[in-house]
Amino acid sequence: xxxxxxxxxxxxxxxxxxxxxxxxxxxxxxxxxxxxxxxxxxxxxxxxxxxxxxxxxxxxxxxxxxxxxxxxxxxxxxxxxxxxxxxxxxxxxxxxxxxxxxxxxxxxxxxxxxxxxxxxxxxxxxxxxxxxxxxxxxxxxxxxxxxxxxxxxxxxxxxxxxxxxxxxxxxxxxxxxxxxxxxxxxxxxxxxxxxxxxxxxxxxxx
Amino acid sequence: xxxxxxxxxxxxxxxxxxxxxxxxxxxxxxxxxxxxxxxxxxxxxxxxxxxxxxxxxxxxxxxxxxxxxxxxxxxxxxxxxxxxxxxxxxxxxxxxxxxxxxxxxxxxxxxxxxxxxxxxxxxxxxxxxxxxxxxxxxxxxxxxxxxxxxxxxxxxxxxxxxxxxxxxxxxxxxxxxxxxxxxxxxxxxxxxxxxxxxxxxxxxxx
Numbered sequence: 001x002x003x004x005x006x007x008x009x010x011x012x013x014x015x016x017x018x019x020x021x022x023x024x025x026x027x028x029x030x031x032x033x034x035x036x037x038x039x040x041x042x043x044x045x046x047x048x049x050x051x052x053x054x055x056x057x058x059x060x061x062x063x064x065x066x067x068x069x070x071x072x073x074x075x076x077x078x079x080x081x082x083x084x085x086x087x088x089x090x091x092x093x094x095x096x097x098x099x100x101x102x103x104x105x106x107x108x109x110x111x112x113x114x115x116x117x118x119x120x121x122x123x124x125x126x127x128x129x130x131x132x133x134x135x136x137x138x139x140x141x142x143x144x145x146x147x148x149x150x151x152x153x154x155x156x157x158x159x160x161x162x163x164x165x166x167x168x169x170x171x172x173x174x175x176x177x178x179x180x181x182x183x184x185x186x187x188x189x190x191x192x193x194x195x196x197x198x199x200x201x202x203x204x205x206x
Numbered sequence: 207x208x209x210x211x212x213x214x215x216x217x218x219x220x221x222x223x224x225x226x227x228x229x230x231x232x233x234x235x236x237x238x239x240x241x242x243x244x245x246x247x248x249x250x251x252x253x254x255x256x257x258x259x260x261x262x263x264x265x266x267x268x269x270x271x272x273x274x275x276x277x278x279x280x281x282x283x284x285x286x287x288x289x290x291x292x293x294x295x296x297x298x299x300x301x302x303x304x305x306x307x308x309x310x311x312x313x314x315x316x317x318x319x320x321x322x323x324x325x326x327x328x329x330x331x332x333x334x335x336x337x338x339x340x341x342x343x344x345x346x347x348x349x350x351x352x353x354x355x356x357x358x359x360x361x362x363x364x365x366x367x368x369x370x371x372x373x374x375x376x377x378x379x380x381x382x383x384x385x386x387x388x389x390x391x392x393x394x395x396x397x398x399x400x401x402x403x404x405x406x407x408x409x410x411x412x
Contacts, residue, residue, distance in 0.1 A: 029326070029327065031324050032327075113319070114323055114324050117316060117319050117384055117385065118237050118324060120384055120385050121238075129385040129386070130390070133382065133386055133390070134390075157399055158395065158399075162399070164391060164396055165375075165396055165399050165400075167382070168375065168379050168382050169371075169375050171381045172373075172378025172381065173374050173378070174381075175377045176374050178323055178326055179322050179323065179326050179332070179335040179336075180335070180336060184336070184340075185339075185370060185374065189364065190371055192367075193363055193364075193368070193371050193407075194371075196363065197403050197407065201399075201402075
């Protein structure tokens, strides 16, 4: 077997393990998931899993790292052009490709919240949480900045505070959704209200 | 000893235990706190603690139940009159007595988040979480309703969605604050922006 095939095989196996882990985390949450759950779901031995990941923390970080990489890889300017406007690019950051308010939520959100909140006093998780927050903040703030330059937005408030507002509000919806459900919290209507507030706060030219 | 004194003594001891528990939860968070921590902080034996609370869950629920009771006990109409307007009463629900945006946060917030998020699949915690959410929602929605009746507010959006918006946003600030810190998330500025959004969304007559 050539080294290339072996490398491809390893990559593929790693992806399968991450996929199994994702399903297990969604089902049990972060704290209640064990490496055994992942082995069973992926149908691999203990050695087969530990060859790729040292522990549950490693596995979870790899999983949410992959999700974030997909966003970073897409350069911001290209994304704005593809979306047609900074407003659409901004909506995409928290609504996804459809850019419409809905009653669905990232199914990994509850595990992410557990991971970062329970682990807030551990250096590694805290650093990672900080990195994720500031990544989200920079992307959002940059899109708003470009919208101001392009004359699309004439913000009534500090654009950096508006960017933070979006992130905190979406985090809050994730918490309430993890604990309750879409219908109790009126997820769709709450998201629509955020859009209205942003339109006004950014003073979006239509 | 008369039964009355004994009852008073028990009440006092229970309060002391809750106070010790509060300090311990603030220090360690919910998941990492043990009953042993509480015994050590309160300076009581195992029996002295278990006589009042069956387990950590009981203790935590009693603690946050006390906090909530203080709000319920104050009747809503009396509170509005005391505050001088529905707008001030509304601000009080999320800013406290000072009614000004600040960089401080309820120090028990991270433990509450852990408790409800990690325990979201346990019936008891889920019910309790739901109860707390709807209690907060009803108080907020009722104040807005009274403000509309009094001609103080002429909301641009569904008042019940605005009430939910406040709760979710404050939950989001609590999450971000638990993971990061006031300066990173600009807690004060973010809170001020919420106030501006509410003024506009509720169309507050000044």
